[in-house]
Amino acid sequence: MTPDDIKRVIIDALTRIAPEIDPASIEPGASFRDQLDLDSMDFLNFVLALHDRLGVDIPEVDYPRLYALDGAVAYLASKTGAN
Amino acid sequence: MPESAPTLSARWPAIAKPHGASTVVPNLVDYERTRAEFSWAQARADLDGLPNGRGLNIAHEAVDRHAAGDRRNRVALGWLSKDGTRRDFTYADLCDETSRFANVLKSLGVGKGDPVAVLAGRIPELYIAALGTLKNGSVFTPLFSAFGPEPIQSRINIARATVLVTTDALYRKKIEALRGSLPSLQHVLLVGETPSIQKLSGVRHLRSLMADADQHFTIPPTDPEDAALLHFTSGTTGKPKGALHVHEAVVAHHATARFALDFHPDDVFWCTADPGWVTGTSYGIIAPLTHGLTSIVDEADFDAGRWYSILQAERITVWYTAPTAIRMLMKAGAAAARQHAFPSLRFLASVGEPLNPEAVAWGVEAFDKPFHDNWWQTETGGIMIANFAAMEIRPGSMGRPLPGIDVAIVRHVGEDAIEVVEAPDTEGELALRPGWPSMFRGYLSDEERYRKCFVGGYYLTGDLAKRDRDGYYWFIGRADDVIKSSGHLIGPFEVESVLLEHPAVAEAGVIGKPDPVALEVVKAFVALKLGYEPNETLKRELLGFARVRLGAAVAPKEIDFRPSIPKNRAGKIMRRLLKARELGLPEGDISTLEAS
Numbered sequence: 001m002t003p004d005d006i007k008r009v010i011i012d013a014l015t016r017i018a019p020e021i022d023p024a025s026i027e028p029g030a031s032f033r034d035q036l037d038l039d040s041m042d043f044l045n046f047v048l049a050l051h052d053r054l055g056v057d058i059p060e061v062d063y064p065r066l067y068a069l070d071g072a073v074a075y076l077a078s079k080t081g082a083n
Numbered sequence: 084m085p086e087s088a089p090t091l092s093a094r095w096p097a098i099a100k101p102h103g104a105s106t107v108v109p110n111l112v113d114y115e116r117t118r119a120e121f122s123w124a125q126a127r128a129d130l131d132g133l134p135n136g137r138g139l140n141i142a143h144e145a146v147d148r149h150a151a152g153d154r155r156n157r158v159a160l161g162w163l164s165k166d167g168t169r170r171d172f173t174y175a176d177l178c179d180e181t182s183r184f185a186n187v188l189k190s191l192g193v194g195k196g197d198p199v200a201v202l203a204g205r206i207p208e209l210y211i212a213a214l215g216t217l218k219n220g221s222v223f224t225p226l227f228s229a230f231g232p233e234p235i236q237s238r239i240n241i242a243r244a245t246v247l248v249t250t251d252a253l254y255r256k257k258i259e260a261l262r263g264s265l266p267s268l269q270h271v272l273l274v275g276e277t278p279s280i281q282k283l284s285g286v287r288h289l290r291s292l293m294a295d296a297d298q299h300f301t302i303p304p305t306d307p308e309d310a311a312l313l314h315f316t317s318g319t320t321g322k323p324k325g326a327l328h329v330h331e332a333v334v335a336h337h338a339t340a341r342f343a344l345d346f347h348p349d350d351v352f353w354c355t356a357d358p359g360w361v362t363g364t365s366y367g368i369i370a371p372l373t374h375g376l377t378s379i380v381d382e383a384d385f386d387a388g389r390w391y392s393i394l395q396a397e398r399i400t401v402w403y404t405a406p407t408a409i410r411m412l413m414k415a416g417a418a419a420a421r422q423h424a425f426p427s428l429r430f431l432a433s434v435g436e437p438l439n440p441e442a443v444a445w446g447v448e449a450f451d452k453p454f455h456d457n458w459w460q461t462e463t464g465g466i467m468i469a470n471f472a473a474m475e476i477r478p479g480s481m482g483r484p485l486p487g488i489d490v491a492i493v494r495h496v497g498e499d500a501i502e503v504v505e506a507p508d509t510e511g512e513l514a515l516r517p518g519w520p521s522m523f524r525g526y527l528s529d530e531e532r533y534r535k536c537f538v539g540g541y542y543l544t545g546d547l548a549k550r551d552r553d554g555y556y557w558f559i560g561r562a563d564d565v566i567k568s569s570g571h572l573i574g575p576f577e578v579e580s581v582l583l584e585h586p587a588v589a590e591a592g593v594i595g596k597p598d599p600v601a602l603e604v605v606k607a608f609v610a611l612k613l614g615y616e617p618n619e620t621l622k623r624e625l626l627g628f629a630r631v632r633l634g635a636a637v638a639p640k641e642i643d644f645r646p647s648i649p650k651n652r653a654g655k656i657m658r659r660l661l662k663a664r665e666l667g668l669p670e671g672d673i674s675t676l677e678a679s
Binding site: 015016018019020033034037038039040041042044045059060061063064 | 165229231384385386387388389407411414415416419568569598600601604623624626627628630631634635636640
């Protein structure tokens with residue numbers, strides 16, 4: 001999986017939970033919760049979806065690394081061995 | 084459905100007190116004696132009242148009396164911003180800022196009884212506006228910042244708010260397009276950068292108004308029965324209900340915090356609730372300040388690591404949080420908590436929905452202290468039933484009634500009559516004897532709904548519960564179809580109404596689906612109009628449609644299609660049947676079901 005594939009998985013997981021999101025409007029460096037209307041249950045479901053789709057374990061201590069798009073891509077790339 | 088008391092108490096033994104070593108003597112030690120000796124008149128005497136017998140005002144008790152006394156330079160609010168900076172407001176600072184805000188209102192011609200709505204995240208201006216509004220004799224109406232435009236519009240219009248305080252960003256996102264349908268609003272005061280706000284019309288820049296305002300303000304005479312707070316809550320049917328509270332409520336905020344949160348003069352308190360909900364106002368703004376404590380406010384959303392750092396670095400002594408948050412911390416494991424040290428932490432409390440026994444006991448694992456569950460609701464204004472610092476905890480129980488609060492389990496007999504159920508371990512509706520100071524005084528513009536809450540000399544809470552032999556109360560469920568999710572009440576009607584606005588939707592029924600973290604999540608069932616295909620694309624469209632209008636906190640998390648939505652002969656949606664089917668439970672008596 002390339003970082004672009006991972007980005008697609010992230011966007012897909014987000015828009016399944018919150019279909020109103022326009023992927024083009026996401027600022028990659030800003031926290032999802034600051035720019036999108038997501039509550040803590042949405043975020044939890046987002047993490048679960050990433051786990052299911054990518055088959056990686058995401059310990060709770062790493063949740064902050066999934067707060068923004070850039071960080072999430074980098075983190076998940078390191079977990080899946082993407083390059 | 085929660086397990087019943089006998090099975091829970093068999094599997095989760097009581098947690099004895101005192102638990103661990105503490106040098107602090109709890110405020111409530113002898114339960115029976117304190118109850119017997121307690122009176123609300125005595126509790127009122129713990130407060131000062133306005134000088135020269137001019138009445139009772141919440142903001143005076145919370146701020147001005149401390150600013151004029153020996154707590155003047157103590158930190159009242161320790162505000163932690165999302166980006167890691169902090170701002171401390173001493174009682175003197177808070178007095179000046181809230182006076183400025185009161186003067187801003189006064190200069191705009193906003194007066195006694197005028198509702199001031201505040202839609203903001205946990206920023207200092209929210210706290211200043213709340214207390215400044217109370218100083219001015221106006222009515223503080225918090226709106227949860229995660230609400231979408233629909234809930235905001237209905238609440239502002241029911242409140243007939245004349246002022247809205249919000250941020251530049253929230254205004255653009257949620258209010259600007261609605262402005263024409265908010266006829267009561269005369270003034271919109273925005274927090275944000277000046278150049279950005281100058282581009283908007285019909286708004287004012289709060290910080291410039293504050294900078295020009297005088298920092299001295301004399302609170303006008305305030306009758307204890309003057310309106311002070313307007314909190315919205317939800318019923319099964321109809322519009323949201325605006326529960327009105329008066330300045331006298333502060334007597335209960337103060338006394339209940341002393342008993343149920345065990346406030347002591349040197350405490351550093353952290354209430355994690357947002358002031359958009361009643362807990363975040365009664366105990367997130369008012370009670371810690373009336374006690375002259377330092378109250379910590381965190382602007383950021385839930386984050387396990389951040390929360391542990393705050394508990395440790397701020398040396399929190401009393402922590403009031405919610406079951407959903409505790410269960411999220413549990414997912415991260417006790418080891419994460421154990422990486423920190425919390426030598427200052429003395430008392431943990433929880434509210435919002437029943438705290439499961441596992442979570443009560445997990446407190447001991449993670450913090451060496453159990454969580455103390457307590458129970459109350461928007462209408463009660465303050466904690467009514469609690470597990471206390473000096474009394475054994477029965478995990479899964481909401482505890483025992485506070486001094487000054489008389490509780491009963493009642494059964495409905497006929498149309499407008501109840502009888503009190505004396506036998507222990509018997510299910511019935513939880514009911515309270517009216518007369519405590521923070522009891523709501525009405526639902527705004529809905530006298531009939533208010534009257535219906537009182538039967539046979541009791542206020543009926545809408546919650547089903549049992550009392551065990553020793554006087555501990557156990558939550559069973561709601562008597563109506565209101566959904567309890569992440570500690571918030573959500574009215575199914577409000578959600579169904581929005582779904583029905585979509586051109587594809589013929590019928591909608593909304594239930595609370597049990598969830599291990601949030602207790603319940605909102606689930607919608609939808610029947611489509613002829614010509615619409617039930618498919619994944621439409622499901623996503625409906626989900627997005629509902630979220631844009633209602634906001635993430637209220638919108639469904641799941642939508643399923645059904646050929647029709649079950650209704651009884653009177654046309655009422657049978658949400659219980661939808662729920663039974665969802666859970667695969669027996670459907671019960673469906674004889675009144677409409678044939679369809």
